[in-house]
Amino acid sequence: MKQLLLLSVLCFAAAAQPVPPVFRVRLETTKGDIMLELHRDWAPHGVDRVYALLRDHYYDDSRFFRVIKDRWAQFGINGDPKVSKRWRELTIPDDPRKESNVRGTIAFAFAVPNGRTTQLFINTRDNSATHDKEPFVPIGRVTEGMDVVDALNSEYGEASGGGIRAGRQGPMFEEGNAWLDRNYPRLDSIRRATVVQPSLQ
Numbered sequence: 198m199k200q201l202l203l204l205s206v207l208c209f210a211a212a213a214q215p216v217p218p219v220f221r222v223r224l225e226t227t228k229g230d231i232m233l234e235l236h237r238d239w240a241p242h243g244v245d246r247v248y249a250l251l252r253d254h255y256y257d258d259s260r261f262f263r264v265i266k267d268r269w270a271q272f273g274i275n276g277d278p279k280v281s282k283r284w285r286e287l288t289i290p291d292d293p294r295k296e297s298n299v300r301g302t303i304a305f306a307f308a309v310p311n312g313r314t315t316q317l318f319i320n321t322r323d324n325s326a327t328h329d330k331e332p333f334v335p336i337g338r339v340t341e342g343m344d345v346v347d348a349l350n351s352e353y354g355e356a357s358g359g360g361i362r363a364g365r366q367g368p369m370f371e372e373g374n375a376w377l378d379r380n381y382p383r384l385d386s387i388r389r390a391t392v393v394q395p396s397l398q
Contacts, residue, residue, distance in 0.1 A: 235337035240292035256390035262358040273316035276374030298328035302335035357381040
């Protein structure tokens with residue numbers, strides 16, 4: 198109970214600054230920069246969570262651990278086990294879908310309803326036929342750098358962690374980047390993820 202209370206306080210503190218209705222995020226990756234534009238009216242719970250994570254520098258030095266060519270690129274487990282575990286159980290409610298999972302949109306990965314935490318994926322094709330049947334709710338879209346997303350290393354596929362539902366992410370939470378770097382050394386990374394000035398659109 199004390200741990201849950203502490204986690205709730207951390208989450209609240211990280212999100213204390215008002216979340217802009219629309220803002221841009223720069224992902225500085227090993228392949229180049231990716232610019233995202235997040236829309237709070239698309240998915241307020243999801244966007245508020247990402248904003249809090251960005252303020253906590255959660256996505257810095259994290260790996261694109263599940264890249265399936267022409268399908269999606271997934272990330273969102275911090276390389277430091279102490280950090281990833283701090284957020285792992287802080288789930289948020291589902292948001293109703295307002296946008297489809299078309300190419301270039303970004304959404305949360307999840308295992309169960311109302312179970313979103315930190316993991317995100319970028320759709321590298323139109324996945325609406327499959328993903329719109331479940332609460333994979335887009336929170337924003339790539340505005341620059343889809344060529345960078347397309348170039349992310351996909352050689353390991355599902356082997357380097359798989360999805361949340363596959364039940365193979367334990368080593369990432371136990372050892373973090375050390376495990377990934379030892380077993381999947383050519384994964385691409387997010388070096389830094391930062392909020393840039395809110396979009397004027």
